[in-house]
Amino acid sequence: MAQGVRGTRDFYPEEMRLRNWLFDNFDDAALLHGFEEYDAPVLEHEELYTRKQGEEITQQLYNFQDKGDRKVALRPEMTPSLARMVMSRAGALPMPIKWYSIPQCWRYERTQRGRGREHYQWNVDIWGTNEISADAELISVLVTFFEGVGLTEEDLVIRMSSRKVLEEVLGSLGIVGDMFAQTCIIVDKMDKLPADVVSEQLASLGIEAKAIETIQSTLGIKDMESLRSMLGEESPAVVELTSLFSALDAYGISEWIEFDASIVRGLAYYTGPVFEAHDRAGELRAICGGGRYDKLLSTLGGKDLPATGFGFGDMVIMELLAEKGLVPELTSGNDDVVISLSPELRNAAMHVASSLRSTGRSVDLVLEDKRLKWAFKHAERSGAQRLVMVMPDEWKDGKVRIKDLETGEETNVDVESL
């Protein structure tokens, strides 16, 4: 039997309707905030993703060599492509840029629940400003989306911290630069791995036991008060987060947010606020994640531009929505089914369908000689509102019979007045 590639999905119309519904909600939230859509190729040069920090994402590339022996990869995330686009027009684009996209992204890894080799990842980014209001605006986009699909702050929480927290703590311990990036990648696993495994990994980087202790206790902090008393009022991390939380308060979305120092994110390029959304029950993977990445361009050989953004996959959110009973029942969206009840009237039915279509109704014309029984069943299944019957007697009088499938009401209508 013909099968698709492992870890990929087919979208039958039933599933495609849901996907479109989800994407429409992505679009709406972004457009409401004045973002513009962009796109880029799925295929990129492999080197766009081969950073040195040892991140998993670079090890899970779906890559190959093309016929010209070029090393290429299916994009595992959108940010590098976006960075490439921004970089090559950096002088020409009016800043700040507010762009979004819903790219299909790929990775080569073992498949699991909520995790295939391909997924769609809503990306929302703001480039060209280091104002904290940009980070707050992104959270507003997120919350607008959640509200749009019917989720509440009872269902999920956006946990937030800043890379600066770790940067300060590690900096005071003499851990800086490349070492800092590597530490972040390990520390990001804190929630998922036993403490001693993390300690071991940190120790193997050459970090002293006392420093490891400091790191672990810092990451356990779950409220701003404790952070303040640890780092002091003047600490850049505290100043940044305080002003961010104040902005989120002004948006009226504070109930969705919690400070959590253990949020670090596995990608090396983050520099400021970082966040993840999780279901409150804690049963699912992270729903989305993002943060500020002001230093990305220099790693790609360009001049840095401040940027902040998030990625939001289509799989985990659908699982959460299903669990909460928020997945809508969608039908084809057809308004009318048009059927001729005799072979001689098929051209007449085409004429009727065209007339209806010109008024903006979506019309499913029955293309074969089908029985009325079939047409009713078909119309019901597809969720059409009306069945339009082209029948010999009525057609002689220039009329068609229209049955409203919800009310059962039936009328003869002039073809001219359709």
Place this chain on the structure above:
RNA sequence: GCUGUGAUGGUGUAGAGGUUAGCACGGUGGGUUGUGGUCCCGCCGGCCCGGGUUCAAUUCCCGGUCACGGCCCCA
């Protein structure tokens, strides 16, 4: 990379060492009906592949393939 479970019409499933392999949806033909959604009847269509055990395997065993989970890890 490690590991568990599974594989039965197009889809979703039931089942037993010897069965006409059952059911629902679907497709198709018909009955009822207003040429008419419900309802009723007929028909179409299936045991993943290879090897082994056995008088007999779709069923038990081994291997393969594929699927779905879990671990590692994570867009």
